[in-house]
Amino acid sequence: MDQHRPNPAREALYEAMRPLHLTPLWEVLHALVPKSPTTACVPALWRYREVKPFLMQSGELITAEEAVRRVLILENPGLPGQSAITQSLYAGLQLILPGEVAPSHRHVQSALRFVVDGRGAYTTVEGERTTMHPGDFIITPSWRWHDHGNEGVDDVTEPVVWLDGLDIPTLRFFDAGFAENDDSKSQTVRHPEGSSYARFGANMAPVRHQRSGLTSPIFSYPYSRTREALYTLERNGEIDAWHGVKMKYINPTTGGWAMPTIGTCMQLLPKGFRGKPHRSTDGTVYCVTEGRGNVQINDQRYTFEPQDVFVAPSWSKVSFDTEQEAVLFSFSDRPIHEALGILREEFLD
Template sequence: MSLIEKPQSSPEREAYYQKIDKQNYSALWNVLSGIVTPTPKSDCIPHLWEFAPARELLMEAGGLITAKEAERRVLILQNPGLRGQSRITTSLYAGLQLVLPGEVAPAHRHSQSALRFVMDGGGACTAVNGERTLMEVGDFVITPPQAWHDHGNDSDTPMIWMDGLDIPMLSFFDASFAEGLGEDMQEITKPTGDSLARYGANMLPVDFERKGLASPIFNYPYARTREALETMRRRDEWDPCHGLKMRYVNPVDGGWAMPTISPFVQLLPKGFKTAPYRSTDATVFSVIEGSGTTTIGNTTFHWKPKDIFVVPSWYPVVHEPGEDAVLFSYSDRVAQQKLGIWREARGDH
């Protein structure tokens, strides 16, 4: 007997297993090797979604159903190994949302944490807890748990962004709640840019009281992010596994920007090839700038701007940009670290 082998069967044992099954028991020794595994084991597999065909499908959906009728007009990115489960990794959800000019995705709230990563268009807005923000390509936007939020598009172009949520995580804990506001749009009670001004300059109001675990900043504009990456690259401090990789933080405590989802951005310069890297947090990547290849296990994907790909838990990954590239990504690392189970390996270990 070992952690990777099942005990041999016999007629007497099979009869016993049938007997205990009728009383709602089962034998651990028959399943131990499948539930306590020497290394992570998942049905999640590497995959890449090209943006161009996804956009065509979204625009087709735009002619079939309105944003209001759908509540959210979204195409779910189904991991091929997890089909029918609304998951891109075991613990995370991803979708591509379309809001056409003049449309509103009505106000609602839910216990799931959500991020929006803007991929196409510009000038639409999202409102979170009484504050509205404009959305531009590359912006990272947070919807904290139980925050009222709606989306509107007053521009003359369709808006598409990637939604990332912890839906599978909350389903595991049976902790999902949701409700609609009953109005298309919530009342705006704060000026645009209020949260960034209050919390985004390494300062907090003197009487600040923390409410919830998510960052009080809910839009991290890409223009500021890109400027920071360019400033930092001058120091030539390249991590062999990541290039220049940064995490979005909560200015209240310096921790992760979201309680269950870890968002990142990284710069990979032309001619740079990362050393092999693996970690237990399966990660979703979206290409902001540049093109290149990523090898995940034995599979190599060629990517370009706006493509999305997923790296499952504990798969070795190597990035090789063909030009300067910027990647946005998110994973469940923050949740794993809080539970004390996150693990990484660098190089060929």
């Protein structure tokens, strides 16, 4: 008998047991356990030159202190109202104007900042401040006090924008979110700038260091060092047919990912690169650091330029091609997939 043909007896059974909050598995089994990943997320690209005017307008209408964090959420078109760019990740563009302070708070959600535009802002994490420069990757670990400000640098004061990436949907799934506001607007700076990088950024660690937590003890990864590594490898190493030159940010004390729930990478696509398609179960968010090129995500093709953001949902075929050199920052939920043993990846011809 065709399971989906109208059957009054079955319908009567379903109606009778509904008050007991019972539903038949056989009606939904194929949706719950699909043959391959299915997602409501869709590919999308946000052009920075189109988004920036709205950011600037928001800066005229609400202060950073009023908003706590003045951010425009990059919401996946397939997930309206969920404040999510993938099923497990949140992304937004945050603006801080000269002289402003985004007040100190902490939360269980892990956060990354990738600096997109402008100079002169800073982030303070647990008493250590770092000055933000375009292309820098900065971590706010779970449950650590942090605040942001914009005092200018080298007599330059200008608006600063960075990409926020957080595991908010993941924490929401587990119903495990906590947050707390600080008693003061800004933290007292207790450590000189660059202290964490000096201790852990040279393939060394203090001899009596006791590892605590799962997040890298380096919370600021300068783009100047990342870029140098990428270009050295491009000149002297093998170019991957799918990724170009792609490096992941690591926790130097473990060799694992820099963040426990979010994997972060930087990749260089050489001039004239024609990448082969690949796909993986971790949905990935990209931010263009330098250069221009094209990305094919399933049947969608996008041309990207500096500061654009785009997303490739889970199990999407992704390939890149460039006429000029390009550098892309990316983040995904890959560490969770690896920890649970559910990561699957294909490299196609």
